Amino acid sequence: xxxxxxxxxxxxxATGQRVTLRCSPRSGDxxxxxxxxxxDQGLQFLIQYYNGEERAKGNxxxxxxxxxxxxxxxxxxxxxxxxxxSALYFCASSVTLTGGDTQYFGPGTRLTVL
Amino acid sequence: xxxxxxSPQSLIILEGKNCTLQCNYTVSPFSNLRWYKQDTGRGPVSxxxxxxxxxxKSNGRYTATLDADTKQSSLHITASQLSDSASYICVVSVGxxxxxxxxxxxxxxxxxxxxx
Numbered sequence: 001x002x003x004x005x006x007x008x009x010x011x012x013x014a015t016g017q018r019v020t021l022r023c024s025p026r027s028g029d030x031x032x033x034x035x036x037x038x039x040d041q042g043l044q045f046l047i048q049y050y051n052g053e054e055r056a057k058g059n060x061x062x063x064x065x066x067x068x069x070x071x072x073x074x075x076x077x078x079x080x081x082x083x084x085x086s087a088l089y090f091c092a093s094s095v096t097l098t099g100g101d102t103q104y105f106g107p108g109t110r111l112t113v114l
Numbered sequence: 115x116x117x118x119x120x121s122p123q124s125l126i127i128l129e130g131k132n133c134t135l136q137c138n139y140t141v142s143p144f145s146n147l148r149w150y151k152q153d154t155g156r157g158p159v160s161x162x163x164x165x166x167x168x169x170x171k172s173n174g175r176y177t178a179t180l181d182a183d184t185k186q187s188s189l190h191i192t193a194s195q196l197s198d199s200a201s202y203i204c205v206v207s208v209g210x211x212x213x214x215x216x217x218x219x220x221x222x223x224x225x226x227x228x229x230x
């Protein structure tokens with residue numbers, strides 16, 4: 001158990017809809033990262049937050065947004081969903097600001113868009 | 115362009131056998147290199163981390179090597195077990211150690227299947 005929690009574990013929705021994925025980092029970790037992993041693909045970095053502020057952006061679509069709250073949990077919002085958005089979404093956390101430290105991953109949320 | 119390439123893409127071995135996975139990188143400046151293990155449908159878990167000055171690091175039956183001159187790393191698994199079946203991902207940290215601008219470059223992984 002990495003100490004990172006993600007909810008929900010599974011999510012099934014329809015095209016055009018909007019969903020919110022939630023992540024709670026390890027106790028003491030200030031950085032939260034979001035990744036997308038499509039079937040049989042590598043991890044794609046989406047976005048990083050540190051202590052409530054956006055710090056780095058990867059290949060995140062404009063339809064996607066995220067935020068980190070004062071209690072350090074984070075939410076990833078996906079809107080106008082398309083079939084291609086079906087994937088595993090992982091949240092990871094680390095202690096410091098830098099993206100080069102060891103990241104601890106949550107169990108993921110499997111999103112299925114029908 | 116910062117890049118991490120892994121080979122082979124997939125590998126099938128028999129239980130009890132050894133295997134070696136390769137990682138070649140072209141990044142600058144190099145900070146450190148990690149190997150992660152990702153079980154199917156689960157989040158990656160860090161196995162080892164190696165800095166520029168380290169040549170070898172072990173974690174149980176996993177041994178990672180790093181050749182900073184040739185920019186190559188390998189992950190050797192000895193006496194494989196069924197539970198070793200997973201994807202093994204090489205991740206290189208790019209950026210100056212003293213700064214806050216380091217980022218991770220993820221390889222696509224090697225899918226390992228250990229058969230009985």
